[in-house]
Amino acid sequence: MSLEQFLGLYNYWIVIFLMMTGFYIVISRGNLIRSIIGLNIFQTSVFLLYITMGKISGGTAPIIPPALAAAHSPHDEHTLDAHGEHALNGHSVDEPGAAAGEPIANGAAELAEHVEEIAEPVSAAVTIADGPIYSNPLPSVLMLTAIVVGIATTAVALALIVRIREDYGTIEEDEILAVDRRS
Amino acid sequence: MINEFTMIDVAILTLLAATAVTVARIRDLWAAIMFTGIYSFLSASWMLSLDAPDVAFTEAAVGAGIATVLFLCTLALTGKNEKRFPRFSPVPFLVVTITGAVLVYGTLDMPHFGDPDAPVHQYPSPSFVERSQDDMHGLPNVVTAVLASYRGYDTMGETAVIFTAGTAVILILRKEEDPDDKADGSEEEAA
Numbered sequence: 171m172s173l174e175q176f177l178g179l180y181n182y183w184i185v186i187f188l189m190m191t192g193f194y195i196v197i198s199r200g201n202l203i204r205s206i207i208g209l210n211i212f213q214t215s216v217f218l219l220y221i222t223m224g225k226i227s228g229g230t231a232p233i234i235p236p237a238l239a240a241a242h243s244p245h246d247e248h249t250l251d252a253h254g255e256h257a258l259n260g261h262s263v264d265e266p267g268a269a270a271g272e273p274i275a276n277g278a279a280e281l282a283e284h285v286e287e288i289a290e291p292v293s294a295a296v297t298i299a300d301g302p303i304y305s306n307p308l309p310s311v312l313m314l315t316a317i318v319v320g321i322a323t324t325a326v327a328l329a330l331i332v333r334i335r336e337d338y339g340t341i342e343e344d345e346i347l348a349v350d351r352r353s
Numbered sequence: 354m355i356n357e358f359t360m361i362d363v364a365i366l367t368l369l370a371a372t373a374v375t376v377a378r379i380r381d382l383w384a385a386i387m388f389t390g391i392y393s394f395l396s397a398s399w400m401l402s403l404d405a406p407d408v409a410f411t412e413a414a415v416g417a418g419i420a421t422v423l424f425l426c427t428l429a430l431t432g433k434n435e436k437r438f439p440r441f442s443p444v445p446f447l448v449v450t451i452t453g454a455v456l457v458y459g460t461l462d463m464p465h466f467g468d469p470d471a472p473v474h475q476y477p478s479p480s481f482v483e484r485s486q487d488d489m490h491g492l493p494n495v496v497t498a499v500l501a502s503y504r505g506y507d508t509m510g511e512t513a514v515i516f517t518a519g520t521a522v523i524l525i526l527r528k529e530e531d532p533d534d535k536a537d538g539s540e541e542e543a544a
Contacts, residue, residue, distance in 0.1 A: 178465025
């Protein structure tokens with residue numbers, strides 16, 4: 171195992187360690203609140219796993235700086251449309267190359283190709299190509315949804331625990347089962 | 354290869370691992386809940402360094418804030434005396450070790466951290482960043498654009514889930530005799 175491989179993969183391993191710690195808390199303790207805490211830790215680790223996959227080294231958060239956004243905002247629509255079509259064509263040209271096994275180096279190189287293809291028209295395209303590399307926005311979006319759904323399920327679970335405590339007088343799993351057996 | 358980013362990365366990950374182990378071993382339930390809050394906040398910090406500020410804000414507000422409050426409310430209603438448990442239980446430990454080993458074996462094929470050639474970045478991402486500039490008329494935040502527009506139905510479903518959960522909490526906690534609800538219901542609405 172080389173150092174490079176270790177540095178490339180260690181954060182997945184730490185995330186797996188955190189996940190397994192949460193799993194251990196869930197299955198090793200009889201207390202219901204403790205189990206929900208473990209579930210919460212597991213859940214947060216899954217968020218971290220997704221977010222860590224979205225990072226591109228040297229990238230920045232997927233927020234377009236105002237200057238670039240202004241350069242690209244609808245000051246003249248038809249040039250933009252032309253650029254959009256060019257970008258689409260560029261993609262369809264790119265795809266067979268990628269399928270043939272020629273690797274797309276990275277986002278910057280791809281954008282540079284676009285610039286070469288649309289070398290003659292607008293300066294706006296050049297500004298975009300010179301812009302920063304953005305990390306992947308998609309994992310962030312998925313995890314935003316997951317966080318909110320996670321807090322909703324946690325709230326329902328905790329409400330159930332409160333209810334169980336009212337009826338059984340305990341939140342320890344074995345005591346609840348004992349009460350069930352006696353009745 | 355080893356730069357200041359790696360150092361921040363390693364520091365936060367070490368703290369995260371230490372916090373998780375503490376939650377697993379600590380006996381006091383109240384302290385365990387507090388450590389869960391710390392854990393959420395540390396993950397929010399790491400998300401910020403991984404270029405996901407939107408998720409970091411949400412995690413800090415929801416995971417470290419609202420979840421901790423909900424846990425503490427539950428603790429206040431159920432009492433904090435937990436049965437003594439052994440600090441180490443071998444069978445669950447064996448199970449998680451085997452599961453973890455299988456998962457680590459699965460990561461060996463994964464693209465390295467920060468690799469721009471990773472399959473995740475190949476298909477939808479460049480087109481989302483590029484297209485949102487044309488489609489959203491200069492809206493700077495691509496995450497917002499994808500969340501509210503491209504995946505708008507998903508977000509609507511999420512809202513439905515929150516509404517259902519809030520209704521369920523109110524129904525579960527409602528007493529048959531006196532109709533006034535517990536405080537948890539209103540907090541859930543705020544979530």
